[in-house]
Amino acid sequence: MTGDPGERAAVLCALGAALPVRSESNAELCTVLDTSDAWIRTRTGIAHRRIADPATSTADLATHAAAQALTSWKARPVQALILATTTPDAQIPATAPAVAARLNLTGIAAFDLAAACTGFLYALAAAAGLIASRTADAVLVIGADRMSLLPAPGDRTTRPLFADGAGAVVLRRGSATEAGALGPVVLGSDGTHGDLLAVPHGGHLRMQGPPLFRHAVDRMCAASTHAVRLAGRRPEDVDRLVPHQANARITAAVGRRLGIGADRQVDTIEHTGNTSAASIPLALAQATVQGTLRAGHRTVLTAFGAGLTWGATTLRWPAIQPAGHHLFHTIQGSARDQ
Numbered sequence: 001m002t003g004d005p006g007e008r009a010a011v012l013c014a015l016g017a018a019l020p021v022r023s024e025s026n027a028e029l030c031t032v033l034d035t036s037d038a039w040i041r042t043r044t045g046i047a048h049r050r051i052a053d054p055a056t057s058t059a060d061l062a063t064h065a066a067a068q069a070l071t072s073w074k075a076r077p078v079q080a081l082i083l084a085t086t087t088p089d090a091q092i093p094a095t096a097p098a099v100a101a102r103l104n105l106t107g108i109a110a111f112d113l114a115a116a117c118t119g120f121l122y123a124l125a126a127a128a129g130l131i132a133s134r135t136a137d138a139v140l141v142i143g144a145d146r147m148s149l150l151p152a153p154g155d156r157t158t159r160p161l162f163a164d165g166a167g168a169v170v171l172r173r174g175s176a177t178e179a180g181a182l183g184p185v186v187l188g189s190d191g192t193h194g195d196l197l198a199v200p201h202g203g204h205l206r207m208q209g210p211p212l213f214r215h216a217v218d219r220m221c222a223a224s225t226h227a228v229r230l231a232g233r234r235p236e237d238v239d240r241l242v243p244h245q246a247n248a249r250i251t252a253a254v255g256r257r258l259g260i261g262a263d264r265q266v267d268t269i270e271h272t273g274n275t276s277a278a279s280i281p282l283a284l285a286q287a288t289v290q291g292t293l294r295a296g297h298r299t300v301l302t303a304f305g306a307g308l309t310w311g312a313t314t315l316r317w318p319a320i321q322p323a324g325h326h327l328f329h330t331i332q333g334s335a336r337d338q
């Protein structure tokens, strides 16, 4: 790879997203679970979630989101693809090479990265490292998950929360002073609490909600504070807080503790649920489309998930050109023609 060594910051320059067509309402869930629309809305903020049909794979969602991002990147080359997912289509091979092949990117570096709901932030850090080390000048970073596959069908504590989707960005080599340049990425883990959210081999997702809630707030607050400080800023300088969308009450609690008011928080969980590694890029796409996230906003991304894992980073939001007229692609069934 080429380039001035002083110009090896990772700059976010394109964005795309994909959601399954089917939207499942709380009312529908109430026909199969002992729950209520009021409980789900007040305890989580979720009203609908997108559920992929059985013919739609993680690779399908990832490919569509990535294609949207690549279109807005105007089909310039990328040299690596990182797919953050905990629901790969197979144990072997990784899903990323198949996604690369379907995007006509056969030959580039492609790998899956598993850090649960923090996967997208880990993938951003890995991509920034590939750029800094001259392995790549541009990297496609995708977060895609089919979380609806994991809960037991009758589990009212997890089924209302988890959903399907994908989001993607392109990071390119650039200058640390440009809009879109990632600040330092703060990452962490604590495997001593791995049992709080786990899917044993061959089993269903098991979650201890209340302790996870407390860890999520503590870890995202600490990571955000650290990332903002490393970027030479203070929480009061933040225009937009974009947390992993796990629960609207978690987003509000993180914002409250950091002194970042509701008008500066991005909360998109109402219509998408918790899409794990897809949640941050999906939230970025939704907020960009809605106009609540605009060019120049000093933005903090933060995530927390199983592992435990957590992370945060900062960037000044760039002017994103949507591919065609929209950032979102809705899909049904296989995308093998992509």
Ligand code: UT7
Pocket: 034, 035, 036, 039, 040, 043, 044, 117, 156, 157, 160, 197, 208, 209, 210, 212, 213, 216, 246, 247, 274, 276, 304, 305, 306
């Ligand atoms: O993605 C990253 C990792 N995940 C998270 O960060 C999730 C963090 N945790 C949470 O978001 C929340 O803990 C939940 C949304 C999972 C649960 O909310 P909560 O306010 O912590 O409720 P809870 O688990 O303390 O349950 C309160 C009550 C219980 O009944 P009792 O024991 O008080 O009689 C539950 O059995 O609510 C009951 N309950 C439900 N009731 C109706 C649990 N799920 C449901 C439900 N409908 N779906």
